[in-house]
Amino acid sequence: KNEVEQSPQNLTAQEGEFITINCSYSVGISALHWLQQHPGGGIVSLFMLSSGKKKHGRLIATINIQEKHSSLHITASHPRDSAVYICGISGGSNYKLTFGKGTLLTVNP
Amino acid sequence: GAGVSQSPSNKVTEKGKDVELRCDPISGHTALYWYRQSLGQGLEFLIYFQGNSAPDKSGLPSDRFSAERTGGSVSTLTIQRTQQEDSAVYLCASSLGPGQGNAGELFFGEGSRLTVL
Numbered sequence: 240k241n242e243v244e245q246s247p248q249n250l251t252a253q254e255g256e257f258i259t260i261n262c263s264y265s266v267g268i269s270a271l272h273w274l275q276q277h278p279g280g281g282i283v284s285l286f287m288l289s290s291g292k293k294k295h296g297r298l299i300a301t302i303n304i305q306e307k308h309s310s311l312h313i314t315a316s317h318p319r320d321s322a323v324y325i326c327g328i329s330g331g332s333n334y335k336l337t338f339g340k341g342t343l344l345t346v347n348p
Numbered sequence: 349g350a351g352v353s354q355s356p357s358n359k360v361t362e363k364g365k366d367v368e369l370r371c372d373p374i375s376g377h378t379a380l381y382w383y384r385q386s387l388g389q390g391l392e393f394l395i396y397f398q399g400n401s402a403p404d405k406s407g408l409p410s411d412r413f414s415a416e417r418t419g420g421s422v423s424t425l426t427i428q429r430t431q432q433e434d435s436a437v438y439l440c441a442s443s444l445g446p447g448q449g450n451a452g453e454l455f456f457g458e459g460s461r462l463t464v465l
Contacts, residue, residue, distance in 0.1 A: 270452050282439065282456040325391065329452060335404050336381070336454065340390040 242266055245326050245339035252346050258313035260342045262326030265307065272336060273300050273311050274325040282325070285311070316346045350374075352457035354440050360463045361430055369425045369460045373442030380423050381443075381454070382407075382415060386436040394438075397423060398445055430464045437461050 246261045262271070273285040286293050286300040288309075293300050297316075302309040313320055323343050327336040353372040361367050373380050382394040393407040397417045408414070412430075417423040427434055437459040443452055 272452075272454065274454075274456075281458045282441075284454050284456075287453045327391070335393060335396050336391075337393065338383075338391040 241339065242337050243326055243328055243339035245324075245342050247342060248340070249343045250345070252316050252344070254317055254346055254348050256316050256346075258311075258316050258320070258344065258346075260311045260324050260326075260344070262309045262311070262339060263307060264309075264326075264328050266328070266330050268304075268307075268328045268330050270329050271302055271309050272327040272329070273309075274327065274338075276323045276325060276341070278322070280322075285324075313344075318346045318348050320344060321346050352440055352442050352455050354438075354457035354460050356460055357458060358461045358463075360465065362465050363432060364429055366426065366428045367430055367462060369427075369438050369462070371423045371425070371440030371442075371457060373421065373423070373440070374455055375421075376444070377442035377455070378420060378445030379443045380417060381441045382423070382425050383439045383441065384436045385439060385459070391439070394425070427462075430462075432464045435462055435464045 242265050244263045270287050270289045272287050274282050275285050276282045288302050297314045299312040323341040325338055325341045327338040329336050355370045378399055380397040384392045395402055395415045396404040399420045400417050412428045415425045439459045440457045441454040443454050
């Protein structure tokens, strides 16, 4: 079993819909990361969080340490949000990150 | 530079040849990571540097893979006697190290796409 599991693997939405991507992990962590990778593009760090909630524009990330679960929400989704969203955890002092396999999001106009 | 720089962006090589991939991290970032992303797969951890030392090499898939970092800056990932299964995008990331502000936030390079024929 992978240390980091994401769901769903694939998600298709219509423009304007509210999107939720989930990440569950099985070990204690020091931080959780959400990354975005556009097709053929580079990887961008969206959030790093260890508790509570963070918001940046239309993106919101939450984490529940007790339940070992995080969610990434996108409000008022747009076709430019189409990308792979990757969850990663760091569990030790060396900040090594272990990643999930990613969620491919497609937002249709 | 402004971001993490990797070279070459694309490399096509023949099976059995050696390749070197280079990563130039953000200035001042003491932590440097190498990851590998195969087609349709997730990010696979290869090695982590803190300064010039590598406290975690657990992800290197075989002894054909090695990496070094000099001057706490540029890192080189070397793959000897390449095999077809080595074909992947090799990604480098850097971050501020332990004890530095906002340590842990990763900044990725664009990757080096390796194709072994």
